[in-house]
Amino acid sequence: MVRMVSATELKPTTYAWPVETAGLRVKAGRHLAVNDLDLRLGNGVHGLLGPNGAGKTTLMRALSTVHRPSGGQLRLLGEEATNGRVLRPLRRRLGYLPQHFGFYPRFTVREYVEYMAWLREMPKTAIPGAVQRAVERVGLTSRADSRLKTLSGGMLRRVGIAQAIVNDPDLLLLDEPTVGLDPEQRVEFRTLLRELGADSCVVVSTHLVEDVVAACSNVVLVNEGRLVWQGLPAELIERGEHGGAGDSPAERGYTSFLTSHRSAS
Numbered sequence: 001m002v003r004m005v006s007a008t009e010l011k012p013t014t015y016a017w018p019v020e021t022a023g024l025r026v027k028a029g030r031h032l033a034v035n036d037l038d039l040r041l042g043n044g045v046h047g048l049l050g051p052n053g054a055g056k057t058t059l060m061r062a063l064s065t066v067h068r069p070s071g072g073q074l075r076l077l078g079e080e081a082t083n084g085r086v087l088r089p090l091r092r093r094l095g096y097l098p099q100h101f102g103f104y105p106r107f108t109v110r111e112y113v114e115y116m117a118w119l120r121e122m123p124k125t126a127i128p129g130a131v132q133r134a135v136e137r138v139g140l141t142s143r144a145d146s147r148l149k150t151l152s153g154g155m156l157r158r159v160g161i162a163q164a165i166v167n168d169p170d171l172l173l174l175d176e177p178t179v180g181l182d183p184e185q186r187v188e189f190r191t192l193l194r195e196l197g198a199d200s201c202v203v204v205s206t207h208l209v210e211d212v213v214a215a216c217s218n219v220v221l222v223n224e225g226r227l228v229w230q231g232l233p234a235e236l237i238e239r240g241e242h243g244g245a246g247d248s249p250a251e252r253g254y255t256s257f258l259t260s261h262r263s264a265s
């Protein structure tokens with residue numbers, strides 16, 4: 001069988017890593033929430049794990065260019081993201097689902113996703129088709145003309161995912177995307193993640209170690225703003241077979257890496 005090649009795969013890239021940070025520092029208020037972080041992420045789905053307050057949301061905000069780093073290097077899609085002149089074209093190639101996203105409750109699903117496509121400066125003629133596809137991909141076709149104020153929390157989260165993917169971003173950042181999704185939707189979402197990661201760089205911040213194992217090609221574990229460990233889900237599971245607290249090998253691997261990191265620092 002001949003495999004279909006996407007436009008993204010044919011597009012020449014001049015960078016090795018869609019996300020590259022060196023000594024990155026990002027403040028949240030006065031607190032240095034990301035502290036001297038060195039990270040390289042290629043295409044694929046990266047699960048960003050860490051305890052409460054580890055700096056995941058702050059890092060996602062910096063990667064989305066919403067929050068300016070206070071030091072270090074941040075290269076996104078081959079561009080120096082601290083350079084204000086590249087931000088506008090760079091943002092057209094990003095998709096971002098914030099932990100809490102604001103919306104106008106009287107918008108319908110379609111109107112909201114269209115509005116976000118317009119903000120990302122998508123060509124006008126491409127918007128209706130792209131919106132339809134994004135809404136279909138998150139399983140909301142039958143609610144496309146419902147007002148946002150009438151949707152459940154899980155449905156709203158799916159609207160958030162639809163707006164993040166509407167422009168087929170080269171770098172997609174999803175902060176806690178599975179919060180509120182029912183088990184069936186979570187399984188479907190994992191399939192969508194794997195599809196999206198085939199030809200783009202997807203970073204998913206989550207507390208659900210099982211989601212990471214099921215849908216991610218790479219795990220990034222952070223604590224107190226620093227990188228604790230980066231590797232394959234299979235390596236996390238392997239680590240959990242030798243100790244750590246938790247209900248599954250992956251959870252035990254997670255706690256084992258964190259415990260070792262804390263005792264070493």
Ligand SMILES: Nc1ncnc2c1ncn2[C@@H]1O[C@H](COP(=O)(O)OP(=O)(O)OP(=O)(O)O)[C@@H](O)[C@H]1O
Nearest residue numbers: 028029030031033051052053054055056057058059
């Ligand atoms: N506006 C702020 N002012 C001061 N400190 C802040 C602010 N926002 C976040 N912090 C602190 O920065 C650290 C990192 O917060 P962040 O929200 O990035 O963590 P997180 O890993 O996303 O946590 P969670 O898993 O609970 O969402 C925490 O210690 C938090 O208390």
